[in-house]
Amino acid sequence: MGVPRETLRELYLKMAQTRRFEETAARLFTEGKVHGTAHFCIGEEATGVGVCSALAPEDLIAQTHRGHNQAIGKGMDIRRMMAEFLGKETGYCRGRGGCMHIADASVGSLGANGIVGGGIPIAVGAAFAQNYRGQDAITVCFFGDGAANEGAFHEALNLASVWKLPILFVCVNNYYAMSTHLSLHMNIKDISVRAKSYGIPGFSLDGNDVVAVYTATLEAKKRILENGPELMVLNTYRIMGHSKSDPQTYRTRDEVEAWKKKDPLLLFRNRLVEAGEFLASDLDALDAQAARDVAEAVEYAESSPEPKVEEALQDVLA
Amino acid sequence: MREMTYAEAIREALSEEMRRDESVFFIGEDIGVYGGAFGVSKGMLAEFGPKRVRDTPISETAIVGCGVGAAMAGLRPVVEIMFSDFVAVAMDQIVNQAAKARFQFGGQFSVPLVIRTPSGSGTGAAEQHSQSLEAWFVHTPGIKVAVPSTPADAKGLLISAIRDPNPVLFLEQKLLYRTKGEVPEGDYTVPFGQAAVRREGRDVAVITYGRMVARCLEAAQAAAAEGIEAEVLDLRTLAPMDREAIIRTVKKCGRVLIVHEACRTGGVGGEIAATIADSEAFFWLDAPVRRLCGEDTPIPYNRNLEDSIVPRVPGITEEILRLARREASWPRA
Numbered sequence: 001m002g003v004p005r006e007t008l009r010e011l012y013l014k015m016a017q018t019r020r021f022e023e024t025a026a027r028l029f030t031e032g033k034v035h036g037t038a039h040f041c042i043g044e045e046a047t048g049v050g051v052c053s054a055l056a057p058e059d060l061i062a063q064t065h066r067g068h069n070q071a072i073g074k075g076m077d078i079r080r081m082m083a084e085f086l087g088k089e090t091g092y093c094r095g096r097g098g099c100m101h102i103a104d105a106s107v108g109s110l111g112a113n114g115i116v117g118g119g120i121p122i123a124v125g126a127a128f129a130q131n132y133r134g135q136d137a138i139t140v141c142f143f144g145d146g147a148a149n150e151g152a153f154h155e156a157l158n159l160a161s162v163w164k165l166p167i168l169f170v171c172v173n174n175y176y177a178m179s180t181h182l183s184l185h186m187n188i189k190d191i192s193v194r195a196k197s198y199g200i201p202g203f204s205l206d207g208n209d210v211v212a213v214y215t216a217t218l219e220a221k222k223r224i225l226e227n228g229p230e231l232m233v234l235n236t237y238r239i240m241g242h243s244k245s246d247p248q249t250y251r252t253r254d255e256v257e258a259w260k261k262k263d264p265l266l267l268f269r270n271r272l273v274e275a276g277e278f279l280a281s282d283l284d285a286l287d288a289q290a291a292r293d294v295a296e297a298v299e300y301a302e303s304s305p306e307p308k309v310e311e312a313l314q315d316v317l318a
Numbered sequence: 319m320r321e322m323t324y325a326e327a328i329r330e331a332l333s334e335e336m337r338r339d340e341s342v343f344f345i346g347e348d349i350g351v352y353g354g355a356f357g358v359s360k361g362m363l364a365e366f367g368p369k370r371v372r373d374t375p376i377s378e379t380a381i382v383g384c385g386v387g388a389a390m391a392g393l394r395p396v397v398e399i400m401f402s403d404f405v406a407v408a409m410d411q412i413v414n415q416a417a418k419a420r421f422q423f424g425g426q427f428s429v430p431l432v433i434r435t436p437s438g439s440g441t442g443a444a445e446q447h448s449q450s451l452e453a454w455f456v457h458t459p460g461i462k463v464a465v466p467s468t469p470a471d472a473k474g475l476l477i478s479a480i481r482d483p484n485p486v487l488f489l490e491q492k493l494l495y496r497t498k499g500e501v502p503e504g505d506y507t508v509p510f511g512q513a514a515v516r517r518e519g520r521d522v523a524v525i526t527y528g529r530m531v532a533r534c535l536e537a538a539q540a541a542a543a544e545g546i547e548a549e550v551l552d553l554r555t556l557a558p559m560d561r562e563a564i565i566r567t568v569k570k571c572g573r574v575l576i577v578h579e580a581c582r583t584g585g586v587g588g589e590i591a592a593t594i595a596d597s598e599a600f601f602w603l604d605a606p607v608r609r610l611c612g613e614d615t616p617i618p619y620n621r622n623l624e625d626s627i628v629p630r631v632p633g634i635t636e637e638i639l640r641l642a643r644r645e646a647s648w649p650r651a
């Protein structure tokens with residue numbers, strides 16, 4: 001597979017953790033323990049995990065609202081993620097942001113965004129800073145297929161291109177912007193062709209193949225540090241509804257079932273076993289570890305204190 | 319009379335106007351098959367078809383801009399922005415284009431555009447999905463702002479908005495979507511610039527709008543149990559603002575409490591207070607004007623924090639009682 005065994009192990013574990021984290025989060029919703037909403041990336045784990053695992057600590061990421069995979073991929077602590085999800089003081093944003101606004105400056109995450117496309121220009125600014133300081137690092141900017149229709153996307157790609165900034169634009173194409181299928185919100189099939197308008201390289205690949213995503217990111221990073229921005233489109237699928245309140249009347253069961261057969265975690269597992277890299281029992285052990293990690297995270301979050309109401313006005317300004 | 323929800327009343331107003339007037343059409347994100355993020359337009363695609371009920375890409379600038387241009391070219395667009403926070407993405411089209419087109423072209427164009435959008439906190443959706451941004455637009459000459467507080471008003475004000483030759487920002491209160499109330503059948507309008515006295519009183523004038531109306535009524539009820547009669551004035555539209563009604567209620571009660579969910583500083587409450595200070599009502603004041611508003615902070619995710627920063631019934635009741643009993647503690651220099 002051309003990837004060290006230890007990396008394969010890491011990729012598998014992070015994907016399993018993401019899956020377990022979200023299944024658990026969904027359950028906490030049903031149990032009424034969460035106020036608000038959440039956007040799950042089940043089916044898309046290979047995108048965020050594959051990309052972020054290829055990055056160095058000093059590389060930065062701008063996340064989306066559907067980014068538990070991006071967060072875990074970049075090395076965020078799932079205990080503090082879960083605490084944020086439950087709105088606790090020990091959460092990454094002290095319970096102020098929730099999982100739509102999760103951020104961890106210490107691992108290089110500039111944060112998730114509740115405004116579709118809102119993070120794209122910010123990522124350009126972060127790449128500007130890296131370039132300005134002469135750092136050997138890049139910024140990765142995640143966004144969805146739907147976000148590629150915001151003006152912010154177009155302005156940001158153009159600016160990054162003109163200034164040759166070290167940024168990888170990663171479009172996670174799950175074929176839907178909420179209820180609106182790609183074919184109804186843009187008149188092209190391959191989003192990567194948009195790169196051409198801005199004079200930067202663009203390419204698409206199977207976003208459910210974590211090894212391909214990981215490898216493509218490693219290679220892109222090398223080129224980007226030399227030549228400036230690129231647009232990478234990862235084709236994948238969102239298995240769950242858009243958010244917790246989605247009746248999913250806009251797609252068929254058959255379509256969802258067909259994509260479930262391309263479950264990135266399952267594909268990776270089969271491939272690892274077939275290639276003789278791991279025994280099924282090794283992977284079972286990683287699944288069990290992911291389950292333990294998440295269970296511990298829930299325990300940590302549930303036993304954590306609520307933010308203090310008297311501190312509600314803190315941090316509006318420095 | 320029939321009861322229906324606030325969301326149903328909005329759907330009925332929009333549907334009736336679309337049946338009545340071919341030039342009315344409706345665009346926005348996920349308004350078709352999905353029926354809108356809050357279900358307001360459920361069933362409308364089936365009735366009106368994709369020519370008149372259209373899903374858009376996620377492109378707020380283009381959505382509002384399309385509305386502005388279509389309005390200038392003679393149609394009556396209703397556009398939905400999924401959460402009022404996202405109007406920020408379309409700010410140029412609203413503030414520099416829609417609000418200016420008539421004036422800057424010497425009155426040649428009308429912009430009969432309605433921007434419908436859900437506003438307010440209380441859903442745990444945090445900083446970027448919970449704001450109350452009305453003050454920005456009240457501060458923009460050339461656009462009207464409505465904030466309906468009941469299903470009947472939602473219908474009547476929306477019909478007025480659609481027939482209005484000017485751009486209207488229609489701030490729906492997301493926590494009211496499922497609340498029920500009596501709604502007249504058929505064609506009626508609630509005029510802009512006409513506040514409604516929701517409760518008569520003589521001791522304290524409570525001036526409010528939007529979802530805070532219900533909280534103020536509840537607080538007034540609680541104050542009544544203590545022998546204090548508060549009058550509750552619902553402004554209904556903030557631009558134009560019914561200044562006569564404000565002056566009238568102040569002259570009647572002599573003490574004023576202004577309540578809104580939006581944050582205090584630079585909020586509409588300041589404009590209401592200034593209206594009082596600027597008018598004959600000033601001479602009728604028995605006490606300084608009080609404001610009870612959202613705190614000057616973004617809306618946090620955690621439920622307790624979120625609840626704590628907007629006015630609540632006990633706090634409103636307490637302010638009413640203190641004002642009536644001259645116990646209020648005024649800020650001192």
Ligand SMILES: Cc1ncc(C[n+]2csc(CCOP(=O)(O)OP(=O)(O)O)c2C)c(N)n1
Nearest residue numbers: 066114115116144145146147176177178404
């Ligand atoms: C500016 C803005 N417009 C609309 C929304 C509402 N919204 C949230 S996610 C979403 C769909 C985004 O689609 P895409 O970019 O493809 O990401 P996905 O949800 O599929 O991961 C929409 C319309 C928003 N949050 N911000």
Ligand SMILES: [Mg+2]
Nearest residue numbers: 144145176177
């Ligand atoms: Mg998408």
